[in-house]
Amino acid sequence: MMQPDKPLMTIDPSKRAQPLQDTPQRRAILKKLRSKPSVKGAVIALVLLLAVVLLAPFLSPQNPYDLGALDLMDGRLKPMSEAASGMTYWLGTDDQGRDMLSAILHGLRISLMVGLSAVVLATIIGSLVGLVAAYFGGWVDTVLMRIVDFILGFPTILVALVLLAILGRGVDKVVIAIVMVQWAHYARIMRGRALQERKKEYIEAAKNLGFPGWRIMTRHLLPNCMGPVMVFATIQIANAIVLEATLSFLGVGVPITEPSLGLLIANGFQYLMSGDYWISMFPGLALLALILSINLIGDRLREALDPRK
């Protein structure tokens, strides 16, 4: 006789009651409620930086690697000084007469290159290891995870330092060192996630259909586990960049012929006491801007992807 789910009367939405618009504490409460500044600022900054970095060869007034173009007489000039050739040294010069702006642009390039390639490699290697460990379980899992725990037990800086002490200097060696210390993180994350997914029914179904292990791992399991790994990877880009800068600063990273930001800062260290701050400060600020924008985006990303929402 009566249908349980439908109301007796359908109300036109425009006839609904309207909320109040003014109460004593409304403004204060709304201020508290408003969410944090959006991620837009960070994304814009990052895109700008990326653009600048990609266009570095075209944008720099000078090629900082061309030793012939450097004039020692122009060494340690303040920002906004003029060169004999009429060019303006916007951010001053270092002790070799290198234009800081150009050096920073090129340095940013190297930093980004190292950071990205290290993270990509570490993600690939780590994810693979984690996937294999989770899928096969048993002693494979135990052995692999022991290695992972072992590596994660030590602070990255130390391991990287010692590795580079053995390997020597060079951009490629720095990437190798960073990858070696970072892949373990990805392995652990991927394994954790894969273990959860492995128990789900669609994997069971795939197994029953007789798909080979490799196919299940890569086509079925992998895409569903990428989430947390990707979020972690974005954060790690910043870490990798800082690690490279630190290693270069300590003198075990990139060679002097291709200075990254870390090395530029190291070069400027000795002049800090005499007040020539720009040689170290500006590369540092550039590095900071890069890292901050990456970190802020990573932060927002993690908030947005929070499963609790």
Added chain:
Amino acid sequence: MIVYILRRMVQSFLVLLAVSLVVFMAVYAVGDPIELLVSAEASDADRQAMIKRLGLDLPVWLQYWSFLTRAFQGDLGTSFVHGIPAIELIVQRFPATFELVVVAIGLTCLLGIPLGLIAGLFNDRPLGRGLMGGSVLGFSLPNFWQGMMLILMFAVWLQWLPSSGRGDTVNVLGVPLSLFTADGWSHVMLPAINLALGNIALVLRLTATGVMEAKTQEYVKFARAKGISERRILTRHILRNILIPVVTVIGMEFGTLIAYSTITETVFAWPGMGKLLIDSIYKLDRPVVVAYVMLVTFIFVMINLLVDLAYAVLDPRVQLQEAP
């Protein structure tokens, strides 16, 4: 329980063994071991003598064995540069690093926890948001650059604090410590701040998120319904729940701080173990590098063991099995 302790101790020992193997392989087997162990300036005769003495003409596994036995006796090689046993060199420098790390941990607690409490309690106001945002800066700033900026600001521009070196020391039980002199404190402040900044940011965020979560718990509402003062709610109800993870993290960070002291000591010319490591890498003083790695590994393994044991003692409810 005893079984657990024994198991962990065996594991730790295995880890040390594994590290020794890796280090041995890295130093002795990769590249020319003679180059690595014998100073480049040694004469031919000296070289032959060294080869004989170090047994470099023996098969690899025998070399490893002699390396191990010597390591157990505390002989991890002699420094090329300083001419004294590497271990002795490192131990000499240990008090300086230790001081630095202790002050850094002190700063972390004194600043990180209270600021985190404020950030968590006022997270809907500009103050709280500002602190959380500022903390991102804390661990985004590259350690070394931040140290240099500290020197620039406080030593060069303001001239409040010295820019490098360690202060005057006082002998306490035969160990020279600088924390007992005013001069010592003025020298340790900047490097300690530099070392601690990343940690302060971490602890701040940890405390803040802990507080924000605890704030919304039912038991806090119920405590308010009982008419308990806000102050007591904070100290007894909220703090108790967040302090355990925070203290654990601080404890674990002790090892990380020792590692990062390499950077701080380089920037501030602080005569500790970390600076020794960097200098040794520069000067190709391999025995010292080896000794450093072994010693720091040992410290780490010990710290991990202690933390695990502390957990087991403090909280018997915790399952003491390996994670699945």
Added chain:
Amino acid sequence: MTIPLLEVQDLQTVFHTEEGAWPAVSDIDIRLEAGEILGLVGESGSGKSVTGFSIFGMIDAPGEVTQGRVLFKGQDLRELSAESMRKLRGDRIAMIFQDPLMTLNPVLRIEEQMLEAIDAHQKLPKAQALQRCVEALAMVGIPAPEKRLRSYPHEFSGGMRQRVAIAIAMLNRPDLIICDEPTTALDVTIQGQILYRMQQICQAQGTALIWITHDLGVIAELADRVAVMYGGRIVETGTVAEVLDAPRHPYTQGLLNSLPAQATPGERLTQINGMAPSLSGRVPGCAFAPRCGRATPRCVDEQPPVTTIPGRAFRCFVPLEAPAA
């Protein structure tokens, strides 16, 4: 005539969103004498819990109490400072929440959580305070109370924890306890025991209760008077006997009809059509109108005023007939 223990006049509480401030409850009038038990009945979303919290002064952002007076022993609670309100809570007015599992702090002993409730309001020597705690635990039926004081909350079952919460509420002999669905999360048998205890204690100590629930059966057993809520308003009040025997508001009738006890075996259970509206989905008039079999267009557009007869009140343009005299 003595002042009633609690008199709520014209209370309104809103919840803020970007679109505006939606009234969660409006025009709330309640009158409670000392020692009386009032049942506040309604389904989820009716605003009964909000009413309880509003009286207790624990509405947090984005909520805001915008109108009305809450007169406790003649004093308007809304005018009090935060500190004065804090002193009243746990002392003269207490509150018990719905979920017993998280009401007690898991890392503190029961003893501490009870002692602090006493300590916040008066300075008693510890032995005396402990004695009071033991008596309170015994009163709610916790066996071996001296030993259980040293326990942690996780050592108690849900029902026991709720009893502890009741014991804490009673520690300082409050004049009024607001109970927000305290037995909803518990087994029916436990519920029965707790109801029985509450009744005894309140009769013995003369404590007034506001018992918030969706269960009419509980009200029938426990309460002296009942207020039925729908869509943020009280639609009917009266003594339990009168309201349950002869309801005037169609919603009350609907509630009564849908009680399983009322059903004829073999036939379909009666339900009220449709669902309760959300905060933003109400009509300007009577909130129940869209679901009411007796509704007229006037009901949808206009808010029915309160019709008061001695000891009874309801809001309806088309009330059910009064019983023959």
